[in-house]
Amino acid sequence: MKKTNSTNAKAKKSDRLKVNSKSTRKKFDALEKKKIIASLTLMDDLFMQVVLEEQACTEYILQTILDKSSLKLKEQRLQKRMPNLHGRALILDCLCTDEKGLLYNIEVQNSSAGATPKRARYHAALMDTHTLKKGEKFSKLPESYVIFITDKDVLGEGEQLYQIERVIRKSGNLFRDGSHILYFNTARQDDNALGKLAKDFKEANPKEIQSEVLSHRVSSLKEGKLDREGEKKMNVLLEKYRKKAVEEGIEKGIEQGIQQGLEQGKNHLALLIGHLLETGRMDDLKRVSYDEDYREKLLKEFGL
Template sequence: MNEEERFDFEQKHEEDLQRLRGFRLLDDDFMSKVFEDKDCVEFLLQIILKRDDLKVTSVSSQYVIKNLQGRSVRLDILAVDRQNQVYNIEIQRDDKGAGVKRARYNSSLIDANVTEPGEQYQNLNETYVVFITENDVLGENLPIYHVDRIIRETGKMFNDQSHIIYVNSQIRDETALGKLMHDFTCTNAKDMYYEVLADRVHYFKEDEKGVAIMCKAMEDMRNEAAREAEKMKAIRMARLMIEDGKLSYEDIAMYTELTLEEVEKIALEKKSA
């Protein structure tokens, strides 16, 4: 590493440390690391669902669900409990990211990806999509919104075991949920109510090993963002080349470093547009 590269590295590292100091649990990159811990996820769900008996058996952060027929999604947190119920927990600071159709889409992809071919529909897992939002997205000034299908004519629950929950972090009262939302807005672990969360926040902000993990995660995110930017640039170039019509798909793939299948898909999308 030459002197210029070392200076650039040190500058980015200092910027990462500065960002880390300002992180809250409402920042999804930070939240995803904190809630890799099963105890934290379990505690969170117990408060939101008011279920002390809930026991989480597995947790995955930044879990990607591929959709070969459409848009794939990256879930902040995907957890499963001992009753095989599935939970997707999303942090959304941007109201658009917490739209009702986003919740529906997440729910549908989870259903499609937790079932095996040939499995009976009645064996579908009970699922919960939980959005913790910085703003009151649904606008009714409630701390929490439970969304379930009902039969209009009778008012009875449809009971398809597919649940959507919005948690409004703007309400930070003295209830268990209000205190939880208070903790989600703290930048300092010392200001938090709940020890299980505060300890984890302290680890990633104050402990040498935890800070190193977070800095590495931020570096990885930068690199991934750069790769995605390069990919989007290649896709834009491929579209222009296809529109120009002078090159074969094989040549376009070679020049843009996309796969032939990706180029063919871009061409097909362009024709159907």
């Protein structure tokens, strides 16, 4: 009888531990979501895609960068996939057309590799390829703008806004092919309209965002003032962001482990990553990829 009571007690204790574990995991998930949401800025490409679903935000950004206050959009498509004839596809962050038929492609790029001149050329070429219909004259090809919004000064000349045009070298006259490439350098924040927009792109607190339309949209997303469809999209965004952070953390961690050349260190790092994933400690996971002292601290914490 005593044995049965002891077995029941152990079973109840095990059930309580499982319940507590689920409860703890939910708290971790809620806390992690809160942290991610609080840290998001317009320079996070995944978050930017959700922000731009409100067309007024896209219009404001284009109006400011191009200095065209009258610009009005007719249509926009987010995450537009554009393949070429050889199967090399490109997914455009935001592709839109204004009321005059002009074409715009907005890309948020946090790395220099994602904003090379030849990539800009490829964006423009694909837009042209997918715009002109069979049998149409080349004169029907619309004026187009490829706009890279960059975290750093990718082209390295200190400009706030780079406007790239083809020119006739000898005379210096514009070639006038209707293709425009722009790089908006958000690292330079002058006291002007572009500088204010650059600050807004890097501001996580919606109350500190100077643009009314952007502030309202970011506030709605971050404070959960959304309909059911909006909440669903934010949940999808958070899951994508979380997976991206995990992948980047693992890749950086493994890369550092290889550079150290310590097989034992790599094994310990892999175990540490597993523990952090299991407990939902995403911020710690990202930090151990670059902070060696903190990594050593966590290795000791987990007895590794």
